[in-house]
Amino acid sequence: MDETVLLTGAKGSVGTAIREGLADEYEWRYLFHNPPPFDPDHPYLVGDVTDEALVAEACEDVGAVVHLAGDPRRDAPWDSVLENNIHGTKLLYDAAVDAGVPRFVFASSNHAVGHFETERKPDLYRTDDDFLLDGTELPRPGNHYGVSKAAGETIGRYYHDEYGIDVCNVRIGNLTRDHPPVDYERGQAMWLSYRDCAHLHDCALRADYDYEIVYGISDNDRKYYSLERAKDVLGYEPRDNSAEWDGEKRDAAGE
Numbered sequence: 484m485d486e487t488v489l490l491t492g493a494k495g496s497v498g499t500a501i502r503e504g505l506a507d508e509y510e511w512r513y514l515f516h517n518p519p520p521f522d523p524d525h526p527y528l529v530g531d532v533t534d535e536a537l538v539a540e541a542c543e544d545v546g547a548v549v550h551l552a553g554d555p556r557r558d559a560p561w562d563s564v565l566e567n568n569i570h571g572t573k574l575l576y577d578a579a580v581d582a583g584v585p586r587f588v589f590a591s592s593n594h595a596v597g598h599f600e601t602e603r604k605p606d607l608y609r610t611d612d613d614f615l616l617d618g619t620e621l622p623r624p625g626n627h628y629g630v631s632k633a634a635g636e637t638i639g640r641y642y643h644d645e646y647g648i649d650v651c652n653v654r655i656g657n658l659t660r661d662h663p664p665v666d667y668e669r670g671q672a673m674w675l676s677y678r679d680c681a682h683l684h685d686c687a688l689r690a691d692y693d694y695e696i697v698y699g700i701s702d703n704d705r706k707y708y709s710l711e712r713a714k715d716v717l718g719y720e721p722r723d724n725s726a727e728w729d730g731e732k733r734d735a736a737g738e
C-alpha cells in the first residue's frame with residue numbers, strides 16, 4: 484500500500500510489535516496518547532481518540548487505519564471502556580468514513596468470547612481437546628472490557644454495511660514478547676508472538692475482504708481458536724507455536 488497507514492495506540496505492546504516488525508513496509512502515521520519517550524521513525528500525532536478534531540486530522544489522506552488505542556485491561560471499569568473503547572472507536576470510524584478511508588483493522592479481543600470457556604475450562608486449553616471457535620459464533624464477552632470489544636466489532640459491521648469500508652476485526656489472544664506466558668495454560672493456548680502479530684496485521688492491510696472476524700494467535704498446539712479464516716482470507720502464515728517452548732525454545736522434535 485502506497486498510502487499512509489494510521490496506527491492508533493502506537494506506543495503500546497501491540498503497537499510496538501507492529502512498529503518493530505513493519506517499520507519499513509508502510510508510510511505510517513502514528514497516534515500516541517502522550518508524547519513518546521523516544522524519537523519515532525515516522526510522522527506522528529499526540530492525543531486522544533475521543534478528540535474529534537484530532538481524529539479528523541489523523542485520518543486525512545490515509546489508506547487504512549489500524550486501531551489499537553483503548554483500555555486493554557480485562558477488569559477495566561465500564562466508564563473507561565465506554566469512553567475509550569466504544570465511543571473512541573465510533574468516533575474514529577466516523578472520521579475514517581468522512582475522510583474516505585477504505586479500510587479499518589480493529590483490535591478486538593479473546594475477551595469478546597470469554598464465556599465460551601466457562602463450561603469448558605481447563606480442558607479446552609489442552610492439546611487433546613478438539614473444541615474450536617472460528618469467528619462465526621456470536622460474542623460471549625467475559626467482562627465489560629469484552630463487551631466493549633464485541634461492541635467495536637458491531638460498530639465496524641454497521642460502518643461496513645452503511646458506508647462500504649472494509650473491516651477486519653482481529654480477536655487478539657495473548658501477545659507476549661520472546662516466549663509464551665509461563666505456567667499459564669490459557670495464555671499458552673492463545674499466545675501471539677511479536678513476529679506473528681506483525682505479520683498478521685501486514686496480511687490484514689494487504690488482503691482482499693469485506694467484513695472479517697479472525698483470531699490473532701500463533702499456531703499453538705493448545706489453541707481453541709481456529710486460524711482457518713486468517714489463513715484462507717488473509718494469507719496468514721504463523722511461524723510460532725507455544726508448544727515449542729518449555730522455559731526455552733525447543734526444536735521441532737521437542738528436544
Ligand SMILES: NC(=O)C1=CN([C@@H]2O[C@H](COP(=O)(O)OP(=O)(O)OC[C@H]3O[C@@H](n4cnc5c(N)ncnc54)[C@H](O)[C@@H]3O)[C@@H](O)[C@H]2O)C=CC1
Binds near residue numbers: 493496497554
Ligand atoms: N496485548 C494483548 O495481548 C491484547 C491486546 N488487545 C487489544 O489491542 C489493543 C492494544 O493493546 P496493548 O498494546 O496490549 O495495550 P497498551 O495499553 O500497551 O496500549 C494501548 C495504547 O492505547 C493508548 N490509549 C488508551 N486509550 C486511549 C485513548 N482514549 N486515546 C488514545 N490512545 C489511547 C494507551 O495510552 C496505550 O499506549 C487494545 O485495544 C487491546 O484491547 C486485545 C487482545 C489482546
Ligand SMILES: O=C1O[C@H](COP(=O)(O)O)[C@@H](O)[C@H](O)[C@H]1O
Binds near residue numbers: 656670
Ligand atoms: O484482551 C486482552 O487479552 C490478553 C489475554 O488475556 P488474559 O486475561 O489471559 O491476560 C491480555 O493480556 C490483554 O491485556 C488484554 O488486552
